[in-house]
Amino acid sequence: MNSAFERAIAAFEPAHWPLAVGFSGGADSTALLAACALRWPGRVVAFHVHHGLQAAADGFEQHCRSTCERLGVRLIVHRVDARHAQGESPEDAARRARYAAFAEMARSGEGGVAVRSVALGHHADDQVETLLLALSRGAGLPGLAAMPAHARRNGLDIYRPLLGVAGAEIREWLAGRDLQWIEDPTNDDARYTRNRIRSVLLPALEQAFPQFRATFARSVGHAAQAQQLLNELAAQDLESVGSPPRIATLQTLTRARQANLLRHWLMQSHGCAPSAAQLDQLLDQVRACVTRGHRIHLKVAAGFVERKGDFLHWYNAPPSPKTSL
Structure with missing residues (x-):
């Protein structure tokens, strides 16, 4: 067990069973689903959110069904209207719809599956992108704290076990396992700031600061700790106010x-x-x-x-x- 990806999976232990994996069909969620299904056979389900925003969305769902059949994992699909309102970020609208769908799938208990733990495939590159995006918007501590490895949302335990693993390492793990994944065409759309960060800034950071993922992660941790203290102070003040x-x-x-x-x-x-x-x-x-x-x-x-x-x-x-x- 030498790869960072395998070490991350070995260290991951959800608090409740069964475990649902948010499964888009992309490389990161495919690797996470396959690794979790291998480690905990019969105790993992897949949650797929059909956003309805692309003509290829039906094809994404079919690909996910085929992959889940091969892995022996139950697939639960939820369709949402993820269109954004005027003046709203399309990415923010889709993200809110996705988390609401996870909560709905968990509550529905489809096929007798009652879920309280959901694992997501966000990795170290995603974390850096989130931090840089927050900086570009002049965010405060909540934004600079980026994505937590564990959080409670809509009554669910949300886990991100791969935040310490680079995206390239995840794809390396997938390469020898004959598992196909979907490349979302919107990932190349330069209209989205996150995509420009991924294609322009991350390669530059790799060249200038090869350890940037680890050092940025430390800064994220400091911001998260400071935000926790502010939350505790706010809770105390709210009791008196x-x-x-x-x-x-x-x-x-x-x-x-x-x-x-x-x-x-x-x-x-x-x-x-x-x-x-x-x-x-x-x-x-x-x-x-x-x-x-x-x-x-x-x-x-x-x-x-x-x-x-x-x-x-x-x-x-x-x-x-x-x-x-």
Whole structure:
């Protein structure tokens, strides 16, 4: 057992069984599914999300069915409408639809399969791309922390056991196993920032800093640790300020702690994150809120934050019509 890929699989142990592997048919998820099925025969299922965004999507599903038949793995397919709304990132819309589909497949218990653990094939190159994408957008600590190796989402344990393995090493493992995979044609589309990072920046980093994957991973770990501390502080502050936040109590905190608390409240209670500009505007309004008649009504994420009496409330805006890619 010499390869980084094999060591990563050996070190991986999900908390609950059976284990579902998010299976797109690409090289990374194919390798992860095959390795998990080999290590835990009869205890692994495959989740495939049919996004419906490409003409080839039906072919992707058929390929996944053929691969699962060969591996002796049950395949569960969920079809979603992953089209993005106007002004929304197509990648973000597809990602949200995908995670919602995982949760739905886990809840449905199709074929008597009740799932609580899902493994995804994100690897070291994906992690670097996520970090660079966050930097390009001026992200804070949550963005710089990139993707966690283990997280809870929609009641599921989400695992990424390959974050320490380079994409090339995964394909090397696949090469000797006569397993075919799909090359998603959108991976070559230069309209997507992530694809430009992959094709231009990663080769340059490889040449200039051969150990960049390991060093970037350390920076990601530091950011994740710092964010954990901020989350713990926000949870403590939220206990005293209340949920929804009482404005007068919120005003007793420093601006930085107000920002930290409001981000935490919006994410934990409403599953949304404000932009930097939206949060700054909200903080200005909280500071100016010194009279009973002061009105607060601000766009935040997909909804609005309003003052109602002594408290701040967030409510969702009516959804915009979706547009196709």
